[in-house]
Amino acid sequence: MNESDFSHSDEQLREIARDALERARRQGASACEVEVSVGYGQTVTVRMGDVETLEYSRDKGLGVTVFLDKRRGHASTSDLDPEAVRQAVEAALAIARHTAADECAGLADEDLLARDIPDLDLYHPWSLPVESAVELAKTCEEAAFAVDKEVRNSEGATVSVQASRFVYANSLGFMGGYPATRHSISCAVIAGQDEAMQRDYWYSSARSPEDLEPAAAVGRRAGERAVARLGARRLPTxxxxxxxxxxxxxxxxxxxxxxxxxxxxxxxxxxxxxxxxxxxxxxxxxxxxxxxxxxxxxxxxxxxxxxxxxxxxxxxxxxxxxxxxxxxxxxxxxxxxxxxxxxxxxxxxxxxxxxxxxxxxxxxxxxxxxxxxxxxxxxxxxxxxxxxxxxxxxxxxxxxxxxxxxxxxxxxxxxxxxxxxxxxxxxxxxxxxxxxxxxxxxxxxx
Structure with missing residues (x-):
C-alpha cells in the first residue's frame, strides 16, 4: 500500500472537482460544492486456522450539490470520467429546479472556511502482503485458543488495511483534501460447550500499523473475555x-x-x-x-x-x-x-x-x-x-x-x-x- 496505489492523484481529483464546479456555474447554479474521493483496501479473515475470506476493495465516487438560489439538488456517481461528471451535475440541477426553496439552504459561511490546513499525520500506508496478513490473523486466532481449552470455536480473526483520499471544493473558492489510512485487527471466539457457550471479542484500530495492539494481544484479550463469561447468570430485579x-x-x-x-x-x-x-x-x-x-x-x-x-x-x-x-x-x-x-x-x-x-x-x-x-x-x-x-x-x-x-x-x-x-x-x-x-x-x- 503506497501513494501510487490510488487510482487518481491529488491533482487529478482537484481537476475533477474544478470541472464539476465550472459545469455547474455555466449551467446557472448560484452556488455549488463537490466532493470526490478514491480508496482501496485489503481484508483477510482466518477462521479455525484456515483462510475464510480474502477481499480487495477499490472505490471511487463523486457527490455534487448545487443551489439555485435557495433550492438545493444533489447527485452522485461512482464514475469519475468527464461524461459521468457532466451527467451528475445535470442531475443535481434538475433536482434543484423541482425542489422547494429553503431559506436555510446554502454553502457554509465564507468567513468560517478553513484557510490554513495543518498536516495531522493521518496517512500511514501499510505495505502488508496478503501472506503476511494471513499469518497475522492466524497468530491472533491462535493466541485466543491458547488462553484456555474452553475456547473451542471461532468467528474468525480479521486484519484490515484501508486507505482513502478525497478533495472537497466549493464555489466560494475553497478547495482542500488529504489522504488517510485506517487499519484494524480483530478477533471473536466462543468458549464452552452446548448451551453454556459464550462469545466475546476484542479489536484494535489505528491510523498507523505501529499504533495497533499486537495481533497476539488482541487474540488473547478476546479469548480471556470469552472464558470469563462462562457460567453467566441472570439477576433478580x-x-x-x-x-x-x-x-x-x-x-x-x-x-x-x-x-x-x-x-x-x-x-x-x-x-x-x-x-x-x-x-x-x-x-x-x-x-x-x-x-x-x-x-x-x-x-x-x-x-x-x-x-x-x-x-x-x-x-x-x-x-x-x-x-x-x-x-x-x-x-x-x-x-x-x-x-x-x-x-x-x-x-x-x-x-x-x-x-x-x-x-x-x-x-x-x-x-x-x-x-x-x-x-x-x-x-x-x-x-x-x-x-x-x-x-x-x-x-x-x-x-x-x-x-x-x-x-x-x-x-x-x-x-x-x-x-x-x-x-x-x-x-x-x-x-x-x-x-x-x-x-x-x-x-x-x-
Whole structure:
C-alpha cells in the first residue's frame, strides 16, 4: 500500500472537482460544492486456522450539490470520467429546479472556511502482503485458543488495511483534501460447550500499523473475555450502581452527541433542547473536542463543508458549552456552524485518577456492563433501556458473570449522577473515554 496505489492523484481529483464546479456555474447554479474521493483496501479473515475470506476493495465516487438560489439538488456517481461528471451535475440541477426553496439552504459561511490546513499525520500506508496478513490473523486466532481449552470455536480473526483520499471544493473558492489510512485487527471466539457457550471479542484500530495492539494481544484479550463469561447468570430485579466498561461507555457519549446535534435540535427531538449554559452532567464531567490530534481516528482540519475545525470545551464542569452543528442546522437554530458537518471530531471525556480496578472498589456492590444489546434510547425524553451482559461485583471484586438482563434509566438522570470516570481509555473511534460509573440504575432480570 503506497501513494501510487490510488487510482487518481491529488491533482487529478482537484481537476475533477474544478470541472464539476465550472459545469455547474455555466449551467446557472448560484452556488455549488463537490466532493470526490478514491480508496482501496485489503481484508483477510482466518477462521479455525484456515483462510475464510480474502477481499480487495477499490472505490471511487463523486457527490455534487448545487443551489439555485435557495433550492438545493444533489447527485452522485461512482464514475469519475468527464461524461459521468457532466451527467451528475445535470442531475443535481434538475433536482434543484423541482425542489422547494429553503431559506436555510446554502454553502457554509465564507468567513468560517478553513484557510490554513495543518498536516495531522493521518496517512500511514501499510505495505502488508496478503501472506503476511494471513499469518497475522492466524497468530491472533491462535493466541485466543491458547488462553484456555474452553475456547473451542471461532468467528474468525480479521486484519484490515484501508486507505482513502478525497478533495472537497466549493464555489466560494475553497478547495482542500488529504489522504488517510485506517487499519484494524480483530478477533471473536466462543468458549464452552452446548448451551453454556459464550462469545466475546476484542479489536484494535489505528491510523498507523505501529499504533495497533499486537495481533497476539488482541487474540488473547478476546479469548480471556470469552472464558470469563462462562457460567453467566441472570439477576433478580433491583436498583444498583452501574459501571460501563470503557468500550461500551463510549456509547453514552454517542447518545449525548446525538441529543446535542443540530438535526435533532431543530426538529425539537432532543432532551438537550435549549440547554446551552445549563448543567447537564455531574460537575466532575469535562468533555472536549480536539479535532487536530495527530493520528487521531476522527481528526480533521475542516468538516464536510470546508468549515475550519477548532479545539473547544463542549462540557465544562458539567455545564453544556456547545452543540454539534453544520451550516444548515445552525441556521435553523439561529446559530453558526461549529465545524461539525459530518459529526464530531475526537471527543474526549477527561478521566479521573482511578483505573478499572479502582472503579470496581468505588462501585462496591453493583453491575459492570461489558456488552449492550438493542437500541432502546428515546432522545426526546432521555428514556434509556437496553439489554446488557457483564459481571456482578461484590465488595469491589467481580463475583460472577451475568447475562439476559436489562438496564434502565433516563439519560438526564444518568448524566447528572456520573460518580466517576476512569483513566482506562480505549481509543477506537471518534469518542474516547474510560469506564463510567453511574450512581444508580434499574437492573431487571428474573
Amino acid at each position: 433491583r436498583e444498583a450502581p452501574v459501571l460501563f466498561e470503557a468500550p461500551v461507555a463510549a456509547s453514552l457519549l454517542s447518545h449525548f452527541v446525538a441529543a446535542a446535534s443540530g438535526g435533532n435540535l431543530y426538529r425539537r427531538a432532543s432532551f438537550l433542547l435549549d440547554r446551552l449554559g445549563e448543567p447537564v452532567f455531574a460537575p466532575l464531567v469535562q468533555i472536549d473536542e480536539r479535532p487536530h490530534l495527530k493520528r487521531g481516528l476522527a481528526s480533521a482540519p475542516f468538516d464536510e463543508e470546508g468549515v475550519a475545525t477548532r479545539d473547544r470545551n463542549v462540557v465544562k464542569d458539567g455545564v453544556l458549552q456547545g452543540y454539534f452543528l453544520g451550516s444548515y442546522s445552525a441556521r435553523k437554530l439561529g446559530l453558526r456552524s461549529t465545524g461539525n458537518a459530518g459529526g464530531n471530531h475526537n471527543l474526549l471525556l477527561a478521566g479521573g485518577p482511578l483505573d478499572f480496578a479502582g472503579l470496581l472498589k468505588a462501585l462496591g456492590t453493583g453491575l459492570v456492563v461489558t456488552e449492550l444489546l438493542g437500541h432502546g434510547v428515546n432522545l426526546v425524553t432521555g428514556d434509556y433501556s437496553r439489554g446488557a451482559a457483564g459481571y456482578w461485583v461484590e465488595g469491589g471484586e467481580i463475583a460472577y458473570p451475568v447475562q439476559e438482563i436489562t438496564i434502565a434509566g433516563n439519560l438526564i438522570d444518568m448524566f447528572r449522577t456520573i460518580a466517576a470516570v476512569g483513566n482506562d481509555v480505549v481509543v477506537r473511534g471518534s469518542k474516547q473515554c474510560g469506564s463510567i460509573l453511574i450512581e444508580h440504575m434499574t437492573v431487571a432480570g428474573e
